[in-house]
Amino acid sequence: DARQEDPKNQALWEQDWDDDNINDDFSHRLKAELAKQQQQGQGA
Amino acid sequence: VDSRQFADFDAFPASQRVTYKFYVGRLAVFDENYQEAQEALEYALAHCHRGAARNKALVLKYLVPVQLLLGRLPTPALIAAHGLHQYEPIIAAMRSGDVKLFNDTMEAQQFRFIQEGTYLLLEKLRYAVYRRLLRVVHGVHAQLEPEKRTQIPLPQFQTALALQGVPLDMDEVECVAANLIFRKYVRGYISHKNEVMVVAKADPFPPLAQASLTD
Numbered sequence: 001d002a003r004q005e006d007p008k009n010q011a012l013w014e015q016d017w018d019d020d021n022i023n024d025d026f027s028h029r030l031k032a033e034l035a036k037q038q039q040q041g042q043g044a
Numbered sequence: 045v046d047s048r049q050f051a052d053f054d055a056f057p058a059s060q061r062v063t064y065k066f067y068v069g070r071l072a073v074f075d076e077n078y079q080e081a082q083e084a085l086e087y088a089l090a091h092c093h094r095g096a097a098r099n100k101a102l103v104l105k106y107l108v109p110v111q112l113l114l115g116r117l118p119t120p121a122l123i124a125a126h127g128l129h130q131y132e133p134i135i136a137a138m139r140s141g142d143v144k145l146f147n148d149t150m151e152a153q154q155f156r157f158i159q160e161g162t163y164l165l166l167e168k169l170r171y172a173v174y175r176r177l178l179r180v181v182h183g184v185h186a187q188l189e190p191e192k193r194t195q196i197p198l199p200q201f202q203t204a205l206a207l208q209g210v211p212l213d214m215d216e217v218e219c220v221a222a223n224l225i226f227r228k229y230v231r232g233y234i235s236h237k238n239e240v241m242v243v244a245k246a247d248p249f250p251p252l253a254q255a256s257l258t259d
Binding site: 011012013014015017018020022024026027029030031033034035037038 | 139181183
């Protein structure tokens with residue numbers, strides 16, 4: 001009986017999370033670290 | 045049951061259809077047919093009696109890891125509604141590419157995941173987490189050196205892992221990178237001599253559902 005089934009089944013899953021958007025704390029730390037290494041590499 | 049001589053699937057009561065699809069889904073997981081598992085378990089979830097909270101939780105216990113493998117994350121509402129909190133750190137690790145968080149969670153929750161029969165399934169997410177981290181490295185590298193955006197230096201991947209607290213030597217980093225390519229998580233090739241991964245200009249990171257998930 002379809003009426004016994006649950007209608008609230010839409011929007012349970014998120015699909016568009018995997019993008020090129022990098023703006024979290026870790027990316028900033030990584031960018032700072034890689035920039036530092038680059039400078040050191042050029043200075044040497 | 046799928047044969048034509050058999051009675052029409054929809055002629056069966058919903059409870060039997062749900063039970064049948066649940067086991068079809070679980071079998072498909074064992075056979076590493078994750079698309080089939082997803083369809084069967086989604087059917088079971090959608091047609092489950094709305095009051096059958098325990099059965100829904102049971103379906104979701106397997107459906108969530110399958111969905112994660114295919115790149116679909118449960119919404120916070122779904123997690124809250126069914127008490128799926130054991131997956132929260134795994135999901136956070138996938139989102140941010142946090143290999144350390146993934147490793148620590150798999151270790152801390154090992155007993156629980158083995159008991160629930162999802163450990164080996166979740167273990168397969170490790171490459172999705174590595175892929176996400178590599179994608180972050182790719183993005184940061186592209187900002188620093190836009191003209192060399194398709195050439196990701198593997199030492200930068202190593203630096204990212206070390207920053208998270210996952211020290212890997214260069215051979216291990218290259219091994220991870222090679223596996224990511226081999227399993228179709230990344231489109232590119234490795235220049236061993238130059239310690240560089242050269243990735244495709246267009247769409248270097250195809251959707252997770254296109255990765256090769258069988259061993």
